Amino acid sequence: MSREMLTIDGLQYSNWSRDIFEQMREGGLDAVHATLVYHETTRETLSRLGEWNRRFEAHADLIIPVHQPSDIARARSSGRIGVFLGAQNCSPIEDDIDMVEVMRDLGLMIMQLTYNNQSLLACGCYEAEDSGITRFGRQVIREMNRVGMVIDMSHSAERSTLEAIELSSRPVIISHANPATFHPAKRNKSDKVLKAIAECNGLLGFSAYPFHLRNGPDCTLTEYCEMIARTADLMGVEHLAIGTDLCQNQPTSVLDWMRNGRWSKDMDYGEGSASNAGWPRPLTWLKDSRDLPNLIQGLRNVGMNEDEVAGIMGCNWVALLERSATPQASNTDWAA
Amino acid sequence: MSREMLTIDGLQYSNWSRDIFEQMREGGLDAVHATLVYHETTRETLSRLGEWNRRFEAHADLIIPVHQPSDIARARSSGRIGVFLGAQNCSPIEDDIDMVEVMRDLGLMIMQLTYNNQSLLACGCYEAEDSGITRFGRQVIREMNRVGMVIDMSHSAERSTLEAIELSSRPVIISHANPATFHPAKRNKSDKVLKAIAECNGLLGFSAYPFHLRNGPDCTLTEYCEMIARTADLMGVEHLAIGTDLCQNQPTSVLDWMRNGRWSKDMDYGEGSASNAGWPRPLTWLKDSRDLPNLIQGLRNVGMNEDEVAGIMGCNWVALLERSATPQASNTDWAA
Known part of the structure; x- marks a missing residue:
């Protein structure tokens, strides 16, 4: 039986504005995983939450907060875009x-354990070596499992990712990355990691950030959708989703913040380079949320049936949140 | 030529009071490396500094802040105890x-890169594995070298310690630990590490914390001083000093803070255990600073000459600070 089409973008970090929310509606977006912070401390994270509270107040006709998976259906039935918040680093818990x-109570549904560098919890994909999940990291994974905060390993290194999957009692995700076999970037993932994500009943959101794509900004929609189809063979289509990594209208100062935070006196160019320091040129077939229907057509064109397309475009995200972002059944599990 | 006797304790973290400062004077202490923080954030560190400012004001007849190595001679000539501050973790820089x-400008002369656990800079001695100095850690070492903040690896793991020594252009210290050959505790150091500390012209402060000693609280003064004499053969006497790790009058809540910080929901017993959770029983020959002259006599009794004793008791600390805690000769070194 074919499910109703649902569109969820599993990662955006735009310079949020009414224009962008209107583009989301025009593109048929039902919900979006919005990045709340990159390197912000606990106190700074509260200010970012305050900014979202202002947006929810000012644009209440367009957007509505998602704190539980069931809120996505409520958003859809009210004709608004549900926004669920995630942190790209563990800086909010210091x-x-x-x-x-505390952060889960405030609506932080997803948290990455690392962002490129070593964190207090795990190792990022830009460090030379990865010694896995730390003593603090083990406790945080258990606590995230308990309160229903989804563990996202998008920017983590391989060993830490595999250990997080092993240690977590609930599914772990990669919200925005691609298979390294498609394009061998530091941020893309090995088949070993992708299989482990599938085995834990987790989720991979395919990134449309040009640095994660074969041929960069010249990657075609067909190449992108063929990559998804091939990954379905590896992971099972029910573990696939979209995480575009759209960063609209952001100044390069935001890119510098993502890459350098406060940790580097030298300029760190991340996935770019000194000669290619800015934002990458956008894809012609995915400039903003209005282009999301292109993906629906692209997936059909590579042979996906309607149920598979509905899963990848959004239903798989809802199912994942129901598995990972709800409070754990019983707090007695904690003592076990 | 024999140097004048000088007494510096290279680590104390007591429940500071006028009584304790008076004991220091009675014991002939010229200067002390006082732990400022264990896990405190930047903001919390400022409050700890504020508390020291109050102490310097209230007990100006007994103690005086040391911000530069030359301040120790000034303290001595004014008949007061010089206090130089150090952090046992990198939490003050977040x-x-x-x-x-900023912290160096406020008088933080020494900082450990880790305290038992993985930090953003390096790995602590309680983690299962150590992947060495991180990307951020490399920058921090360079910056500490530049501003003259001493790198202390007392609670760090072996690989991180060796890499810090390799990366640092200035001497690295272990302010309070003992040779693992004397007592095989996680916190004690291998001969490989001790030799590397000596080769970088650094310093080892011998700990008198019972968990770091053979026979624990029953370790004798003679055993302790014989350990020092044997280490002189390994490292050269000019690289040896005292770092008693005296923690006077602290409630067990402070021990819990050291061991658990905010990272653990389970109780972590550190060097202790569930059945031995509290402070260790003190040494009979080193109950407080009034007993420091026992060390002078103990070192003489194992055959040290007056110059060697003066070095270990304090002069080596002054020389180390002159090598490592002064601003780097030229800021143009940074660009090199």
Whole structure:
């Protein structure tokens, strides 16, 4: 039986504005995983949440917060875009295990354990070596499992990713990356990692950030959708989704913040280089959320049936959140 | 030629009071490396500094701040105890390279790169594995070298310690630990590490914390001083000093803070255990600073000459600070 089409973008970090929310509606977006922070401390994260509260107030006709998976259906039935928030780094909890539940109570549904560099929890994909999940990291994984905060390993290194999957009692995701076999970027993932994500009943969101694509900004829609079809053979189509990594209208100062945070006196160019320091040229077939229907057609064109397309475009995200972003059945599990 | 006797304790973290400062004077202490913080954030570190400012004001007849190595001679000539501050973890700089210079400007002369656990800079001695100095850690080492903040690897793991020594252009220290050959504790150091500390012209402060000693609280003064004499053969006597790790009058809540910070929901017993959770029983020959002259006599009794004793008791600390805690000769070194 074919499910109703649902469109969820599993990662965006735009310079949010009414124009962008209107583009989302025009593109048929039902919900979006919006990045709340990159390197912000606990206190700074509260200010970013405050900014979202203002947006929810100012644009209440267009957007509505998603704190539980079921809120996505409520958003859809009210004709609005549900926004669920995620952190690209563990900076919001600083060194404090108690901040996991506090942040979840405030609506942080997803958190990456690392962003490129070593964190207090795990290792990022830009470090020379990865010694896996730390002592603090083990406790945080258990606590995220308990309160229903989804573990995202998009920017983590391989060993840390595999260990997080092993340690977590709930599915782990990669919200925005591609198979390394498609394009061998540091941020893309080996088949070993992708299989482990599928085996834990997790999710991979395919990135449309040009640095993660074969031929960069010249990657075609067909190449992108063929990559998805091939990955379905590896992971099972129910574990696939979209995480465009759209960063609209952001100044390069935001790119510098993502790459350098406060940790580097030298300029770190991340996936770019000194001669290619800015934002990559956007894809012609995915300039903003209005182009999301291109993906629906592209997936059909590579032979996906309607149920598979509905899963990849959004239903798989809802199912994942139901598995990973709800409170754990019983707190007695904690003592077990 | 024999140097004048000088007494410096290279690590204390007591529940500071006028009584304790008076004990220091009675014991002939000229200067002390006082731990400022264990896990405190940047903001919390400022409050700890504020508390020291109050102490310097209230007990100006007994103690005086040391911000530069030459301040120790000034303290001595005014008959007061010089206090130089150090952090046992890198938490005061959080994720911010700029905080290294800010903290140095405020008088933080020494900083450990880790405290038992993985930090953003390096790996602690309680983690299962050590992948060495991180990307951020490399920048922090360079910045500490530049501003003259001493790198202390007392609670770090072996590989991180060796890499820090390799990366640092200035001597690295272990302010409070003992040779693992004397007592095989996680916190004690291999001969490989001790030799590397000596080769970089650094310093080892011998700990008198019972968990770091053979026979624990029953370790005798003679055993302790014989350990020092044997280490002189390995490292050269000019690289040896005292770092008692005296923690006077601290409630067990402080021990819990050291061991658990905010990172653990489970109780972590550190060097202790569930059945031995509290502070260790103190040494009979080193209950507080009034007993420091026992060390002078103990070192003489194992055959050290007066110059060697003066070095270990304090002069080697002054020389180390002159090598490592002064601003780098020229800021143009940074660009080199």
